[in-house]
Amino acid sequence: QKEVEQDPGPLSVPEGAIVSLNCTYSNSAFQYFMWYRQYSRKGPELLMYTYSSGNKEDGRFTAQVDKSSKYISLFIRDSQPSDSATYLCATKMEYGNKLVFGAGTILRVKS
Amino acid sequence: GAVVSQHPSRVICKSGTSVKIECRSLDFQATTMFWYRQFPKQSLMLMATSNEGSKATYEQGVEKDKFLINHASLTLSTLTVTSAHPEDSSFYICSALHSTGGHQPQHFGDGTRLSIL
Numbered sequence: 001q002k003e004v005e006q007d008p009g010p011l012s013v014p015e016g017a018i019v020s021l022n023c024t025y026s027n028s029a030f031q032y033f034m035w036y037r038q039y040s041r042k043g044p045e046l047l048m049y050t051y052s053s054g055n056k057e058d059g060r061f062t063a064q065v066d067k068s069s070k071y072i073s074l075f076i077r078d079s080q081p082s083d084s085a086t087y088l089c090a091t092k093m094e095y096g097n098k099l100v101f102g103a104g105t106i107l108r109v110k111s
Numbered sequence: 112g113a114v115v116s117q118h119p120s121r122v123i124c125k126s127g128t129s130v131k132i133e134c135r136s137l138d139f140q141a142t143t144m145f146w147y148r149q150f151p152k153q154s155l156m157l158m159a160t161s162n163e164g165s166k167a168t169y170e171q172g173v174e175k176d177k178f179l180i181n182h183a184s185l186t187l188s189t190l191t192v193t194s195a196h197p198e199d200s201s202f203y204i205c206s207a208l209h210s211t212g213g214h215q216p217q218h219f220g221d222g223t224r225l226s227i228l
Contacts, residue, residue, distance in 0.1 A: 008152070034216055043117070043204050043219035044155070051214070088154060097143060097208060099217060101154040 003027055006089055006102030015111045019076040023089035023102045026070065030091040030100070033065050035074045038086045038104065047087075048074065079109045114138050115207050117220030125228055126197060132190045132223045134205030140185040141207035145217060146178070149202045161188045185210060195227045 006023045013019055021035075032051055036044035048063035050056045056063045062075040072089055089102040114137040122130050134144055142163050147155040159169045159180050167180035177199075179191040188207075192199055202224050206217040 032214060036219070041202075041222070041224065043115075043206075043221040046216050046218060049216045097145075097160070097217070098157065099145075103154045
């Protein structure tokens with residue numbers, strides 16, 4: 001079993017839709033949770049960085065962490081074609097810097 | 112802020128060549144940098160952790176003599192793929208952590224696509 005599970009998709013939605021991206025993890029020691037966006041042939045770009053459970057909002061993006069169920073989500077409101085990319089969830093423990101990544105979900109927003 | 116530059120972005124070379132990839136933090140100091148490898152449609156695989164002024168820490172299964180890492184300054188880490196072969200062809204990505212301490216996210220470069228003929 002992978003430490004972080006993420007459906008690779010692809011997920012296709014129409015422009016303007018609300019997108020929900022999700023990951024589950026197995027290690028309860030993970031305390032920091034991140035979402036990265038990666039365009040084709042580019043490096044990952046940090047979108048959201050959260051600690052422990054709760055919600056965090058930044059513009060059209062909302063990250064949610066539910067540690068009781070080991071479930072993390074990223075919501076994108078009013079999705080745009082420019083949001084088409086691979087979205088990677090990542091986690092790390094309280095101490096140490098090693099990130100554990102999900103497989104990434106390919107998102108396609110159709111105009 | 113938090114810009115990480117990686118160079119070159121693309122390398123095509125013959126088998127047996129050694130290739131050096133540079134990773135620079137442009138607007139912050141980075142005590143720790145990381146090197147990842149990414150295969151098509153797969154996630155990032157951590158290869159090694161690079162600490163300024165000390166030896167890199169390699170992940171299990173990564174050949175130290177094959178992938179040489181040098182972190183000589185707080186803004187520069189290099190990865191050298193020695194005597195590269197076609198199976199080394201991949202997308203190599205670096206990331207950097209602020210040296211300010213506390214819990215900081217990793218910021219990534221734009222990657223280097225390495226193709227060995």
